[in-house]
Amino acid sequence: xxxxxxTSTPIDTKSKLSGTSGTPCEDPSLFRSLGGALQYxxxxxxxxxxxxxxxxxxxxxxxxxHMHALKRxxxxxxGVLHVSSRYQIADIFTKGLPSVLxxxxxxxxxxxxxxxxxxxxx
Numbered sequence: 453x454x455x456x457x458x459t460s461t462p463i464d465t466k467s468k469l470s471g472t473s474g475t476p477c478e479d480p481s482l483f484r485s486l487g488g489a490l491q492y493x494x495x496x497x498x499x500x501x502x503x504x505x506x507x508x509x510x511x512x513x514x515x516x517x518h519m520h521a522l523k524r525x526x527x528x529x530x531g532v533l534h535v536s537s538r539y540q541i542a543d544i545f546t547k548g549l550p551s552v553l554x555x556x557x558x559x560x561x562x563x564x565x566x567x568x569x570x571x572x573x574x
Contacts, residue, residue, distance in 0.1 A: 458531020459524055463503035467517075474515035483514040486522055493529070500525055 477483050487508045494501040503525050510518045558565065 456523075456527050456530055459527045460531070462500045462525045462528040463506065463521065464524065469506055469510065469518060469521060471510055471513065471515070474517040477514040477516055477519050480514050483519055483522065484511055486526070487511055490522070490525055497529070500528065503528075 487504070490500065490504045491508060494504050503521070507518055507521050507525065555565070
């Protein structure tokens with residue numbers, strides 16, 4: 453799956469997962485293993501938590517449609533895996549930033565500048 457096409461959403465919004473549709477999964481242990489790994493990943497990736505929760509409802513009897521949904525989450529993760537983390541908006545609260553970047557991050561969070569910087573010259 454390292455060369456798969458990424459998706460923009462972790463779950464298909466048009467179809468609903470069902471426990472009775474489709475054929476049984478060829479390798480239920482692989483499904484459970486991948487599902488468990490994705491559940492662990494939701495601690496740091498809350499954007500996939502709903503999709504993983506819906507897929508893991510069918511751990512007891514996975515179908516091929518459930519495996520396809522699970523692979524879709526993996527393709528989504530593959531697409532957003534390379535997010536630059538050098539400077540993120542949360543860094544304004546946790547790290548010392550270069551003074552050049554600070555105003556841009558402050559504006560991204562809609563934080564007003566200090567009054568001394570907004571007061572006009574009299």
